Amino acid sequence: MDKRTFIKSGLLGFAGIIASSFTARGMVSRILGKNAKRRSEFIQPGLPYAFDALEPYIDRESMELHYAKHHATYTQKFNEAAKGTGIFEKSIREIMGNISNYPLAIRNNGGGYLNHSLFWNMMSPVGGGSPSGILRDAIERDFGSQEAFMNEFNTAAQNLFGSGWTWLIIKDNKLVVTTTQNQDNPLMDVVADKGFPLLCLDVWEHAYYMKNQNRRKDYISGFWNVVNWDYVSQRYTNWQKRNTGIA
Numbered sequence: 147m148d149k150r151t152f153i154k155s156g157l158l159g160f161a162g163i164i165a166s167s168f169t170a171r172g173m174v175s176r177i178l179g180k181n182a183k184r185r186s187e188f189i190q191p192g193l194p195y196a197f198d199a200l201e202p203y204i205d206r207e208s209m210e211l212h213y214a215k216h217h218a219t220y221t222q223k224f225n226e227a228a229k230g231t232g233i234f235e236k237s238i239r240e241i242m243g244n245i246s247n248y249p250l251a252i253r254n255n256g257g258g259y260l261n262h263s264l265f266w267n268m269m270s271p272v273g274g275g276s277p278s279g280i281l282r283d284a285i286e287r288d289f290g291s292q293e294a295f296m297n298e299f300n301t302a303a304q305n306l307f308g309s310g311w312t313w314l315i316i317k318d319n320k321l322v323v324t325t326t327q328n329q330d331n332p333l334m335d336v337v338a339d340k341g342f343p344l345l346c347l348d349v350w351e352h353a354y355y356m357k358n359q360n361r362r363k364d365y366i367s368g369f370w371n372v373v374n375w376d377y378v379s380q381r382y383t384n385w386q387k388r389n390t391g392i393a
């Protein structure tokens with residue numbers, strides 16, 4: 147490859163990553179409901195960064211398998227299970243909020259589809275640090291400090307038995323840490339802690355076993371280095387606007 151071709155390829159690749167980032171965020175917004183009536187299938191959102199972008203905290207091999215195999219399979223099986231059910235006409239919020247009325251294949255694969263779609267956006271190669279502004283204030287109000295919140299989240303993630311997810315949600319106008327089993331999520335009508343998800347962490351072994359083996363604790367501590375607080379804060383702001391009638 148000559149120098150000019152190399153530069154051109156690099157620019158195209160970078161533009162692709164930026165474009166897929168916007169596509170992914172727009173897609174998450176769309177799958178949550180805005181264009182439900184125009185949908186003919188559920189589309190797996192693009193990964194908003196390269197497979198190796200979160201190294202050394204999440205390795206390329208795990209990320210590729212997780213996105214291209216696990217998430218892709220949930221998406222495919224969700225679409226298969228959704229055929230003939232009328233679900234394509236409904237928003238994700240409606241589906242999750244009435245999940246007890248659907249077959250288990252919709253609950254498991256629809257949950258897997260949505261949870262991973264959210265999860266990719268919760269992380270960024272330029273993530274880490276801590277939140278600022280109104281999200282920081284809310285965390286300090288409801289947990290006492292960022293450190294206390296992280297300790298509670300870490301303990302919940304570490305102690306979750308088997309496969310599932312750890313969440314920071316808004317429940318009754320308060321920030322709460324909770325967990326769900328399998329591919330359930332806090333939007334579902336079957337879970338104990340229902341609420342609006344701000345942050346989530348996949349603690350299925352498929353998310354970390356290749357790199358961390360049985361050391362889930364290392365995976366959890368690495369996660370904080372890539373959390374995309376800008377995205378999490380944006381979710382909090384969007385929720386506030388909806389709940390105060392501003393937007």
Ligand SMILES: [Fe+2]
Pocket residue numbers: 212216262348350352353
């Ligand atoms: Fe996963």
